[in-house]
Amino acid sequence: MEYKDYYATLGIDRGATADDIKKAYRKMVRKYHPDVSKHKDADAKTKEINEAYDVLGDLEKRAAYDALGRGHHAGEQFHPPPDWSEHFDFGGAGADDFFADLFAQAGRSRRGGGFQMRGDDIHAAITIDLADAYRGATRTVSLRVPKAEGPGRATMQEKTLSVNIPRGVTPGQQLRLAGQGHEGHGGAGPGDLYLEIQFAPDPRYRIEGSHVYENVPVTPWEAALGGSVAVPTPSGTVEVTIPSGSQSGRKLRLKGKGIPAATPGDLYLILDVVLPPANSDKARAIYQAMARDLAFNPRTA
Amino acid sequence: MFANQIVTGVLIDEVALDMDELARACQVEPDWVVRHVQAGVLGDTAALRFRSTDLARARRLLELERHFDADEELAALVIDLADEVRRLRARLHALGIRDT
Numbered sequence: 227m228e229y230k231d232y233y234a235t236l237g238i239d240r241g242a243t244a245d246d247i248k249k250a251y252r253k254m255v256r257k258y259h260p261d262v263s264k265h266k267d268a269d270a271k272t273k274e275i276n277e278a279y280d281v282l283g284d285l286e287k288r289a290a291y292d293a294l295g296r297g298h299h300a301g302e303q304f305h306p307p308p309d310w311s312e313h314f315d316f317g318g319a320g321a322d323d324f325f326a327d328l329f330a331q332a333g334r335s336r337r338g339g340g341f342q343m344r345g346d347d348i349h350a351a352i353t354i355d356l357a358d359a360y361r362g363a364t365r366t367v368s369l370r371v372p373k374a375e376g377p378g379r380a381t382m383q384e385k386t387l388s389v390n391i392p393r394g395v396t397p398g399q400q401l402r403l404a405g406q407g408h409e410g411h412g413g414a415g416p417g418d419l420y421l422e423i424q425f426a427p428d429p430r431y432r433i434e435g436s437h438v439y440e441n442v443p444v445t446p447w448e449a450a451l452g453g454s455v456a457v458p459t460p461s462g463t464v465e466v467t468i469p470s471g472s473q474s475g476r477k478l479r480l481k482g483k484g485i486p487a488a489t490p491g492d493l494y495l496i497l498d499v500v501l502p503p504a505n506s507d508k509a510r511a512i513y514q515a516m517a518r519d520l521a522f523n524p525r526t527a
Numbered sequence: 528m529f530a531n532q533i534v535t536g537v538l539i540d541e542v543a544l545d546m547d548e549l550a551r552a553c554q555v556e557p558d559w560v561v562r563h564v565q566a567g568v569l570g571d572t573a574a575l576r577f578r579s580t581d582l583a584r585a586r587r588l589l590e591l592e593r594h595f596d597a598d599e600e601l602a603a604l605v606i607d608l609a610d611e612v613r614r615l616r617a618r619l620h621a622l623g624i625r626d627t
Contacts, residue, residue: 261609262612346554347554387533388532389533389534390535398583399540399579400539400579402536418552420539422579432623434620494621
């Protein structure tokens with residue numbers, strides 16, 4: 227595995243006090259918080275910062291990490307000695323991070339002896355397409371989990387699950403998969419897996435809760451005179467009547483055509499009036515005729 | 528690699544979590560949940576049942592409290608503000624307005 231330098235992640239040196247670490251962490255977490263940061267990789271950065279702090283912010287984990295990391299540099303290949311974790315015991319380190327990998331590789335020999343504990347729950351996210359929410363789907367998710375291999379030994383392994391996505395899910399909903407969390411200890415049952423539903427960005431549709439928004443380009447005459455246009459929607463092409471006298475930005479609501487949740491969402495079509503280019507004599511003549519005959523000034527309307 | 532299995536879950540908006548399940552999912556004592564429900568910063572005081580938004584909220588509260596030694600009311604205020612920012616951004620995005 228690759229060595230990760232948690233001190234570098236937090237921008238501190240190895241002699242930092244617990245207080246220095248906390249201060250550095252708070253500063254970094256504020257800087258890269260996904261709700262306020264403009265950095266493109268704010269999410270990934272936040273995850274790294276949290277991972278580093280989970281270890282360095284904990285006296286015992288920090289000691290274990292220090293004992294191991296002497297002389298190593300970020301990105302180097304790294305293999306922990308087989309018996310190095312004798313003095314440390316962190317059980318379900320939980321996160322799918324470098325530190326969890328270390329402890330899984332080093333084994334958990336001290337977990338034996340009648341000790342019983344249900345496995346930890348795992349929290350992860352699964353990304354789906356809008357179409358999946360309309361029709362339901364099976365999507366795969368990959369997780370790094372420790373897998374017991376004989377008494378007291380474990381390795382991190384990739385676990386791939388095919389998950390049934392129920393029809394009607396909306397962003398942020400959590401799917402609970404019983405028994406798919408970390409393995410239990412001493413014969414106790416496994417934890418659960420919680421998957422937060424996220425939607426991949428879609429070039430045409432935008433989602434807000436169970437409602438879906440879509441821009442519909444229309445011609446000036448369709449907007450002015452009204453008419454029927456064919457519009458692609460997540461549930462297939464529909465004929466939509468554009469009311470006469472429409473302007474750009476007008477919202478047409480197709481009730482119940484959003485995500486088919488328990489309370490079905492609506493589909494909003496936002497009209498986008500597109501002008502034909504005045505790039506031919508004929509087009510220019512038509513615009514000039516309108517300018518002359520319509521006596522229209524939108525700034526005095 | 529494990530054998531690929533097809534698994535079916537339940538949406539916790541349909542089958543809500545009880546207090547012990549929420550506590551376990553957040554790796555906290557049930558007391559923590561009770562305290563936050565009573566303080567009015569988590570879930571619904573009428574029924575100790577928790578849904579997707581409650582689970583996400585509980586985990587964010589916990590993180591703020593742990594990492595910033597934030598008091599539960601302050602953590603809740605920060606999360607409410609962050610949620611409002613997210614809601615407004617989602618609104619802008621839905622309406623096709625770029626947030627620059």
